[in-house]
Amino acid sequence: MIFNQPEETNDNILSLHFHRKSPELDEEKRREMYLKKLLYDDVTKLPTLPVMFDVIQDILNKQGQMGFLYINIVQYSMLEQMYGWRKFDFFMKELAETLVDIRNRFMREHDAVCEVMIKGSNFMLLLSSSRTKRLIIREDLSIICERIGDEFNKELKKRLGRDVFAKLGCYFGYSILEDDPTQRLERLVYNSVEIAHQASLNKKHKDAKRRSSMLHNIVVNKKISTLYQPILDIEKKNIMGYEALNRGPKGQFEKPEYLFRVAYENNAVWALDRLCCNQAFKYVSELEKGHNLFINVEPGTFEDPLFLTKETLAVMEKSNINPSQVVLEVTERRAIENFENFRNILKTFKKSGFKVAIDDLGTGYSGLNLLSELLPDYIDFVKLDMSLIRNIHTHDFKQQIITFLLDLTKNIDTSLIVEGIEHKNELETIRQLGVRYAQGFLFASPSKGLSKIDDKFFTEI
Numbered sequence: 001m002i003f004n005q006p007e008e009t010n011d012n013i014l015s016l017h018f019h020r021k022s023p024e025l026d027e028e029k030r031r032e033m034y035l036k037k038l039l040y041d042d043v044t045k046l047p048t049l050p051v052m053f054d055v056i057q058d059i060l061n062k063q064g065q066m067g068f069l070y071i072n073i074v075q076y077s078m079l080e081q082m083y084g085w086r087k088f089d090f091f092m093k094e095l096a097e098t099l100v101d102i103r104n105r106f107m108r109e110h111d112a113v114c115e116v117m118i119k120g121s122n123f124m125l126l127l128s129s130s131r132t133k134r135l136i137i138r139e140d141l142s143i144i145c146e147r148i149g150d151e152f153n154k155e156l157k158k159r160l161g162r163d164v165f166a167k168l169g170c171y172f173g174y175s176i177l178e179d180d181p182t183q184r185l186e187r188l189v190y191n192s193v194e195i196a197h198q199a200s201l202n203k204k205h206k207d208a209k210r211r212s213s214m215l216h217n218i219v220v221n222k223k224i225s226t227l228y229q230p231i232l233d234i235e236k237k238n239i240m241g242y243e244a245l246n247r248g249p250k251g252q253f254e255k256p257e258y259l260f261r262v263a264y265e266n267n268a269v270w271a272l273d274r275l276c277c278n279q280a281f282k283y284v285s286e287l288e289k290g291h292n293l294f295i296n297v298e299p300g301t302f303e304d305p306l307f308l309t310k311e312t313l314a315v316m317e318k319s320n321i322n323p324s325q326v327v328l329e330v331t332e333r334r335a336i337e338n339f340e341n342f343r344n345i346l347k348t349f350k351k352s353g354f355k356v357a358i359d360d361l362g363t364g365y366s367g368l369n370l371l372s373e374l375l376p377d378y379i380d381f382v383k384l385d386m387s388l389i390r391n392i393h394t395h396d397f398k399q400q401i402i403t404f405l406l407d408l409t410k411n412i413d414t415s416l417i418v419e420g421i422e423h424k425n426e427l428e429t430i431r432q433l434g435v436r437y438a439q440g441f442l443f444a445s446p447s448k449g450l451s452k453i454d455d456k457f458f459t460e461i
Helices: 010-021 027-039 049-063 079-083 085-106 138-160 185-220 256-265 269-282 299-303 310-318 339-351 368-374 396-409 424-433 455-460
Strands: 065-075 112-115 122-127 168-178 225-233 238-247 292-297 326-330 355-361 381-384 415-418 437-439
Touching: 049 065, 049 112, 049 122, 049 185, 065 138, 065 185, 079 085, 085 112, 085 122, 085 138, 122 138, 122 185, 138 168, 168 185, 185 256, 185 269, 225 269, 238 256, 238 269, 256 269, 269 292, 269 299, 269 310, 292 299, 292 355, 299 326, 299 339, 339 355, 339 368, 355 368, 381 396, 396 415, 396 424
Parallel strands: 238 292, 292 326, 326 355, 355 381, 381 415, 415 437
Antiparallel strands: 065 122, 065 168, 112 122, 225 238, 225 437
């Protein structure tokens, strides 16, 4: 039997949705709530562009034109995957509030802020003409775009912190919307939005080209310096080794996180890692025979056929370092995708005498899965990130995590190293828990040479 079904119009679909979601409300209220949910972002509290059409039309009726600033937010790192969607929503909320604050402080009464689409990462500033100038001049809009962009980046860095901000790219583009009664308003708006969006992409591509050029210059001219921070054996009260901390030239490229982010963008990680490794070996000829040198290595670099070959071994020999003193710290800027292959590679390095450490356990992609795949045969040291150590003397659960990891490693040839010790209370707590190796500013800051620890300090602890 064939039933006559109503035509599936948008109204019918919406009506079905309303009845399914909120049967206790009348249909008009349900429709209003649903449409508001589609047009207003409940996280940022901003309207989307379609809501602004009446505002745009009103400005055009009065002035004949207006300006659009397009804010293109780029995730250099997988922020949502790293922090989870709730934390990512918080980032977007802070971003929106920053824009609203800038609008309130620097812009005119009829200027507005909106999102291009619901739950997106692209925002718009709608600019009316000034009272003193009937027309918006492109040069003026360019200056406004640059000034607002600078202020936005400065304020957003304060709100999100340097680490999160460094994982974002914020690019501004602009366009001028001219009224044209012969064309539908919506088409005029979306055409201007596309022009502003393309302008933001052009800036993004220009910035990427600049970063690529600067990275190339750093690698070719070997502009990498190395600092060394001691790692202490608390039990024996002496230094057991040093971590090599590589730095780029002063400025934007100084921090390794930024250096390697750009290297990943340009498929230059192997070349940069080779350079960092060689530079670290160059200045440690005074490394004592019983001391280890910890060197950060990206997971993918272990597959580089030119990593730790004759050239690097020659540098090591010149600095009187043998492989048994070198600990390769597996960083976690990228996930390890093939553990079977990775284990085979690590086995080769360990046969050559090198040791291996997991760096910054507790951040990035590190976790119990990493430990379960690589312990006990492939890892000599596990380094705990400073986030697990900060204020540990007041944090029972952090202490339980340390105790668990100590129990996990006590019957295998793997040692625990805690990073980021800055206060004596933290040191005393990890000692009581049974941690043997520690690193942090309480003992020494990173320095160009291999710094020593005063015997008086060991006596005091």
